[in-house]
Amino acid sequence: MEFKTFVFYFLSAILVFASLRVVTSRNPVHAALYLVLAFFTASGVWMLLQAEFLAISLVLIYVGAVMVLFLFVVMMLDINIDRLREGFWSYLPLGSIIALLMVAEMALVLGGSYFDLFENAVPQTGIAESNVQAIGRLMFTEYVYPFELASVILLVGIVAAVALTQREKRKTKAVSPSRQVFVKAKDRVRVLQMPSEPRD
Amino acid sequence: MLENYFPVFVFILIGIAFGIAPIVIGLLVAPHRPDSEKLSPYECGFEAFEDARMKFDVRYYLIAIIFILFDLEVAFLLPWATIFKEIVQTESVKWFGFAEMLVFIAILVVGYVYAWAKGALDWE
Numbered sequence: 001m002e003f004k005t006f007v008f009y010f011l012s013a014i015l016v017f018a019s020l021r022v023v024t025s026r027n028p029v030h031a032a033l034y035l036v037l038a039f040f041t042a043s044g045v046w047m048l049l050q051a052e053f054l055a056i057s058l059v060l061i062y063v064g065a066v067m068v069l070f071l072f073v074v075m076m077l078d079i080n081i082d083r084l085r086e087g088f089w090s091y092l093p094l095g096s097i098i099a100l101l102m103v104a105e106m107a108l109v110l111g112g113s114y115f116d117l118f119e120n121a122v123p124q125t126g127i128a129e130s131n132v133q134a135i136g137r138l139m140f141t142e143y144v145y146p147f148e149l150a151s152v153i154l155l156v157g158i159v160a161a162v163a164l165t166q167r168e169k170r171k172t173k174a175v176s177p178s179r180q181v182f183v184k185a186k187d188r189v190r191v192l193q194m195p196s197e198p199r200d
Numbered sequence: 201m202l203e204n205y206f207p208v209f210v211f212i213l214i215g216i217a218f219g220i221a222p223i224v225i226g227l228l229v230a231p232h233r234p235d236s237e238k239l240s241p242y243e244c245g246f247e248a249f250e251d252a253r254m255k256f257d258v259r260y261y262l263i264a265i266i267f268i269l270f271d272l273e274v275a276f277l278l279p280w281a282t283i284f285k286e287i288v289q290t291e292s293v294k295w296f297g298f299a300e301m302l303v304f305i306a307i308l309v310v311g312y313v314y315a316w317a318k319g320a321l322d323w324e
Contacts, residue, residue: 047205057275065271069264076256133286136279140287140297148300150276151307154269158311161265162320165258 008048015041028074036067053132262320273308277301 018038025031039062046055139147280301287297315321 047208052205053279057278061268061271061275065264065268069261069268072264073261076254130282132279132282136283137286139276139279140283140300141293144300147276148303148307151273151304154272155307155311157269158266158308159314161262161269162315162318165262166318166320 004048008045011041011044011048015045029071032067032070032074035070036063039063039067051131053135259320259323266315266320269311270308273305276304 015038018034018041021034022031022038025034039058043055043058043063046052046058280297284297287293290297
C-alpha cells in the first residue's frame with residue numbers, strides 16, 4: 001500500500017496545482033490546458049480507486065470532446081486578454097456568492113458521510129466483478145429514473161444549443177444545384193419584341 | 201487489485217515515449233541551422249496576414265456541442281452493453297432492461313429530429 005499512497009499524493013499534488021493554475025493563469029488558453037491536466041490527474045486518482053469506467057470516460061468525454069471544444073473556442077475567439085480583467089471588482093460580490101454556494105454544496109457532498117446525511121456509505125464492488133458491470137447493474141435497476149432524467153437533460157442541451165445558434169433565414173449566396181438544373185431559359189430571360197424607334 | 205492495471209501503466213509509458221522520442225531524436229540527429237526566414241511564423245508557405253483570433257461561424261460550435269451530447273450518450277450505452285446478457289437472461293427484468301434503454305434513446309432521438317428539422321445539421 002506504500003506505493004499506492006505515494007501515487008495518490010503525487011497525483012493529488014499535480015491536481016491541486018493544475019486546478020489552482022486554471023483560475024490564476026492570465027492566458028485563457030493556458031487555463032484550458034491546465035484544466036486538461038487536471039482532468040487527466042483526476043482520472044488517475046479514479047484509477048487508483050479502481051473506478052476504471054469513470055476514469056476512462058473522464059478522459060474520453062472531458063478531455064477528448066469537451067476540452068477540445070473549450071480550446072477551440074478559447075483559441076479562436078477574438079478575446080482581448082486585457083479586457084477580460086475589466087469589471088473584476090464589480091463582479092466580485094456575485095462571483096463570491098456563487099463560489100460560496102458551490103463550496104457549501106461540495107462540502108455537503110464530500111462530507112456527507114461524516115454528517116450522516118446518506119443512508120449508507122459508498123458501496124464497494126466485489127474484487128472479481130467488473131466495475132462497469134456494477135455501474136450498469138445499479139444504473140438499470142436502482143437508478144432508472146435518474147438515468148432517464150439524464151437523457152432528458154441531454155435533450156434539453158441539444159434543443160438549447162440548436163435554439164441559441166439558430167437565427168432567421170441565413171443570408172447566404174449558396175445555390176441549390178438540384179433546383180438550379182430545373183431552371184429553363186424562359187424563367188430567367190425575357191425577350192422583348194419592340195418596334196424600332198425613329199430618331200428625332 | 202491495482203496490480204491488474206500494470207499493463208495499462210506500461211501502455212501509458214510506451215505512449216508517452218512514442219510521443220517524446222521522435223522529438224528528442226529530431227533534436228539530437230537533425231541538422232540545426234536556423235535563420236530568420238526559417239524561424240518566422242508562416243501560414244502555408246506565405247506570410248501570415250491576419251490574427252488567428254477572429255469571428256467564427258457559430259455553426260462550428262453547434263456541431264461540436266451536438267457531438268459532445270451524443271458522445272455522452274455513448275457513455276451511458278457502454279455499461280448497459282456489458283450487462284446486456286445478464287439482463288436478457290434474467291426473466292424478471294428481461295424486457296424492462298431492454299425498454300429503458302429504448303426510452304433513453306427515444307428521448308434523444310427527439311433531440312436529434314429537432315436538430316435535423318431545424319436545419320442545424322446542414323451546412324449549405
